[in-house]
Amino acid sequence: MTDHLLTVEHLRTTFKTAGGDLPAVNDITFTLDNNETLGIVGESGSGKTVLARTIMGLQGTRNATITGSVVINGAQVVGATEDEKRKIWASDVSMIFQDPMTSLNPVIRVGKQVDETLRVLQGLSKEDAMKRGIELLGLVGIPSPEERYRAFPGELSGGMRQRVVIAAALACSPKLLLADEPTTGLDVTIQAQILNLLDELKEKMGMSVILITHDLGVVATRTSRIIVMYAGRIVEMGSTDVVFKHHRMPYTRALLESAPKVSNPSHTRLTTIPGRPPNLLALDSGCAFAPRCAYATDKCRNERPELQASEYEGHMFACWNPITTDRGAN
Amino acid sequence: MENDTVNDQTTPIEHVGSTTLEKPEKKAPLGVLFWVSVGWVGLNIFLAIVANFLPLIDPLALNPNISNAGPSLHHFFGTDEFGRDILSRVIFGSRISIAVSFGALFIGFSIGSPLAMLASLRRGRFDKALTTFMYSLLAFPGIIATISILSFWIPRNLFKVTLVIGLFTIPLVYRVVRTASLAVASKEFVIAAQIQGAKDGRILFKEILPNITPIMVSFVLIGVAGVVALEGALAFLGLSINPPTPSWGNMINESRTILSTDPWLALFPSIVLVLFIVSLNFIGDRLRNYFDVAEVKI
Amino acid sequence: MARYILQRLVTLIAILFVVSIGSFYLIHLLPGDPVFLILGFNYSPVTKAILDAQLGLNQPIYLQYFTWIGHVLHGNLGTSFISHQSVGSTIMRALPIDGELIIISQILAFGAAIPLAMKAARNPDSVLDRILSAGSFVLLSVPGFIVIIFLVLFVSIKLGVPNTGPATYVPFLQNPLVNLTSLMLPSLTIAIGAFVLYFRVLRSDLTGVLQEEFITMARSKGISTRRIMWRHAFRPASVALLGTAGVNIGGALAAGFIVQFLLAIPGLGFTLVTAINANDYLLVQGIVLVISAAVVIVNFIFDFIIFLVDPRIARD
Numbered sequence: 001m002t003d004h005l006l007t008v009e010h011l012r013t014t015f016k017t018a019g020g021d022l023p024a025v026n027d028i029t030f031t032l033d034n035n036e037t038l039g040i041v042g043e044s045g046s047g048k049t050v051l052a053r054t055i056m057g058l059q060g061t062r063n064a065t066i067t068g069s070v071v072i073n074g075a076q077v078v079g080a081t082e083d084e085k086r087k088i089w090a091s092d093v094s095m096i097f098q099d100p101m102t103s104l105n106p107v108i109r110v111g112k113q114v115d116e117t118l119r120v121l122q123g124l125s126k127e128d129a130m131k132r133g134i135e136l137l138g139l140v141g142i143p144s145p146e147e148r149y150r151a152f153p154g155e156l157s158g159g160m161r162q163r164v165v166i167a168a169a170l171a172c173s174p175k176l177l178l179a180d181e182p183t184t185g186l187d188v189t190i191q192a193q194i195l196n197l198l199d200e201l202k203e204k205m206g207m208s209v210i211l212i213t214h215d216l217g218v219v220a221t222r223t224s225r226i227i228v229m230y231a232g233r234i235v236e237m238g239s240t241d242v243v244f245k246h247h248r249m250p251y252t253r254a255l256l257e258s259a260p261k262v263s264n265p266s267h268t269r270l271t272t273i274p275g276r277p278p279n280l281l282a283l284d285s286g287c288a289f290a291p292r293c294a295y296a297t298d299k300c301r302n303e304r305p306e307l308q309a310s311e312y313e314g315h316m317f318a319c320w321n322p323i324t325t326d327r328g329a330n
Numbered sequence: 331m332e333n334d335t336v337n338d339q340t341t342p343i344e345h346v347g348s349t350t351l352e353k354p355e356k357k358a359p360l361g362v363l364f365w366v367s368v369g370w371v372g373l374n375i376f377l378a379i380v381a382n383f384l385p386l387i388d389p390l391a392l393n394p395n396i397s398n399a400g401p402s403l404h405h406f407f408g409t410d411e412f413g414r415d416i417l418s419r420v421i422f423g424s425r426i427s428i429a430v431s432f433g434a435l436f437i438g439f440s441i442g443s444p445l446a447m448l449a450s451l452r453r454g455r456f457d458k459a460l461t462t463f464m465y466s467l468l469a470f471p472g473i474i475a476t477i478s479i480l481s482f483w484i485p486r487n488l489f490k491v492t493l494v495i496g497l498f499t500i501p502l503v504y505r506v507v508r509t510a511s512l513a514v515a516s517k518e519f520v521i522a523a524q525i526q527g528a529k530d531g532r533i534l535f536k537e538i539l540p541n542i543t544p545i546m547v548s549f550v551l552i553g554v555a556g557v558v559a560l561e562g563a564l565a566f567l568g569l570s571i572n573p574p575t576p577s578w579g580n581m582i583n584e585s586r587t588i589l590s591t592d593p594w595l596a597l598f599p600s601i602v603l604v605l606f607i608v609s610l611n612f613i614g615d616r617l618r619n620y621f622d623v624a625e626v627k628i
Numbered sequence: 629m630a631r632y633i634l635q636r637l638v639t640l641i642a643i644l645f646v647v648s649i650g651s652f653y654l655i656h657l658l659p660g661d662p663v664f665l666i667l668g669f670n671y672s673p674v675t676k677a678i679l680d681a682q683l684g685l686n687q688p689i690y691l692q693y694f695t696w697i698g699h700v701l702h703g704n705l706g707t708s709f710i711s712h713q714s715v716g717s718t719i720m721r722a723l724p725i726d727g728e729l730i731i732i733s734q735i736l737a738f739g740a741a742i743p744l745a746m747k748a749a750r751n752p753d754s755v756l757d758r759i760l761s762a763g764s765f766v767l768l769s770v771p772g773f774i775v776i777i778f779l780v781l782f783v784s785i786k787l788g789v790p791n792t793g794p795a796t797y798v799p800f801l802q803n804p805l806v807n808l809t810s811l812m813l814p815s816l817t818i819a820i821g822a823f824v825l826y827f828r829v830l831r832s833d834l835t836g837v838l839q840e841e842f843i844t845m846a847r848s849k850g851i852s853t854r855r856i857m858w859r860h861a862f863r864p865a866s867v868a869l870l871g872t873a874g875v876n877i878g879g880a881l882a883a884g885f886i887v888q889f890l891l892a893i894p895g896l897g898f899t900l901v902t903a904i905n906a907n908d909y910l911l912v913q914g915i916v917l918v919i920s921a922a923v924v925i926v927n928f929i930f931d932f933i934i935f936l937v938d939p940r941i942a943r944d
Contacts, residue, residue: 056848058844058847058848082853085850086850086851086852087850088850089847089848089849089850090848090849090850091850094848094849095845095848097841097844097845099841102840102841102842103841103842103845104842104845105842105846105860105863105864106842106864106938107863107864107867107937107938107939108859108860108863116849116851117849117850117851120850120851120852120855121849121850121851152939165845168845168849169848169849462639466639466642466643466646469643469924469927470643470646470647470650470920470924471877471878471881471882471919471920471923471924472878473878473879473881473882474878474881474882474916474919474920474923475650475920477882477885477900477916478650478651478654478912478916478920479654479657481904481912482654482655482657482658482909482912483657483658484658484659485659555769559771559772562771562773562774563771563772563773563882563886566773566886567885567886567889567901568901568904568905569904582773582774582777585777586777586890596777596778600774600777600778603771603774604769604770604771604774607769607770607771608766608769608770610769611765611768611769612765612769615765
């Protein structure tokens, strides 16, 4: 059996709150290999950010318990000490966050934040690191990188900042990049640029990327596989093509339908998913999506569906009453 | 082994599910100590007001034969160098501290807050000019200024001391109230009210004032504590009300020369003074936590 | 950047101007004719004439100011009629002592506050953190002069530390060891008040900064905790600390005065209080001017340092 780049097994992150235990990440299992791009899609509140942080090992354990296994390039993350985690951070796996404004230290020059890992982890001299840093800035598409090297984050626009964040994350050429909603805080026009940049870099540097987003449009053409999350669990996963065209879980369809399309006639009413995301502290037995699902049956409400395979390879879904008709090409 | 994490990001930015991950304790409880402090402050104020009607020994009565006596049944706190009863002097002395501190804060607030609120609303040149003026007053070290003015503006009386301290409280109040008002004034509901044509005064009263009241209350308490300390220091240097009128500060000053023979004169006023200040600070701090207000930096 | 510095310099000069007017006007706060009070027992037509010339008291008030400020800018702060020494030289003799007290106390305060606050912020709610936070809250409420009195009471009387006084003071250049030991107690006393304040402010700001996303990002880069604390967390947090320190200079100075007063150390504070009691108004006025100007200037230096640490300030 080949070793995967990333193996996640039965991962659970449970928060201790005043109202009880809150399972933000509830039994997640999947793998990722080299040069793959995986999209993790879900509404806000599905637990995808907590999942990202837990996989990375950044999730604090003061109020949360983490069980299960996350192995990145052979190293176990769950239960590892900070020292152990530092061995793989930046060199094997890197993460970029949603808001570039808050991801960068406002009082340190941009260039220094990019080449820091080169100096500290790889022991490059200041001059060498700076050279590489300027290269990296150029690589992510920042104009006049020698000048911008000395800029402060506040002097750059949102899109520029996110590029800097990407440059910093890629400095040591990690094999895996976790991108947590990397474009959500940016203008629509910039979003496409950043996503294209990620595609380019992924090819150039031979990385695997996990793209976490609530926006299906983002994952449609850029990922080879998709995981759909709801209420902390995986409800559907498979290759992007299959999930888009042959999905079975009603939630996935609802997500696809609710995305507004330019091709619709004007004044088309936006389809929404009725109801609200579930209160994870008070989950009933049965499928978490049942209260909002148009196809829900009694069995759905009483018994929680496990993931089952469909006729397509690698495709799994969790539903008692799956959709059987294929959707038209979007 | 303690996990060597620098930060413990336990709560992600988004909500998880539809529950917002709140801190287990909702509103910081006030606690027993809070009410003890309130009681202590209240007691001091009460005693100060009714001092004349209490069965106390005359604070000015000299009794050379029992000077420097320790605590006894007759003199609960002992006597000072001139045989005066320390307990009654402490109680009468509290009047000075309380009168000066409340008076000074009153001056500071009645002038500082309206100006600050108005400036935060109007902005423009009025705000710029006034704020620059206030901030330059702040640059002038207040303690030094009060010392200077009070050393020249003799003879000293309660009114002058209160006025001078009050004067230098104005820019402090101005800064705090303006910062707080600005935070509120930039919020949408205020702008909405302005667009609807509401007059300045109305906005000030109905929109801004209720929102900055917790900050103001907290600041008043901390301010009073600060002025009590300041007046104490001034009295200690001989720059406030002079003996024989008792005040906490000048009693402590008098005790300087006789520290080894009569520690009581240093001890009791100091303890009462410190407890008063600590209580005020504690109340202000707890209220701040209760209303979840950002820390006020004087 | 240059524009920012220029702006600040202009403000500095404006404030110094206001300070000078304030100091100047102090004389006129005296009841009645200031001449009598200033000259005291030395009053005579001769001395009156000298004083009039020195201050230009015959002239309308705004001209008086210009006469006075003219003298000041030439380094002439007048001659005291009580001590018969030039105000300027009295001040210059006493000033280094205050300087020393401030420097030593601040070194002690920062030296203790910074590492302890870093430790406390890294391990919030630990035993160390709880003790320091509660203790500092109480200590912060205790007025400086009381701390000093009780410290003096305890140390000097119980432990018998050698007496200080004008006679026993030795300048640093003459004998560094004696100089430092004699100033250790007063510096320590001032340092306590400053330490408490700095610790609280720094710890609170550090805790806030540590929650920021860029710290998580720094962690994810595999950087050591030590480096994160000092390079990434301390810098933004130090801004508030520097601001507090700047503002605190006035308070530290005042605390210094009280200590000097208590221990008879011949610094400016002691000289000031003695002068007030001796009705040596010219000396008092001179000291007030010098100290106020010094505090304002030091504040501006602090502001400049803050600007170096966090250039965002200039972009407002």
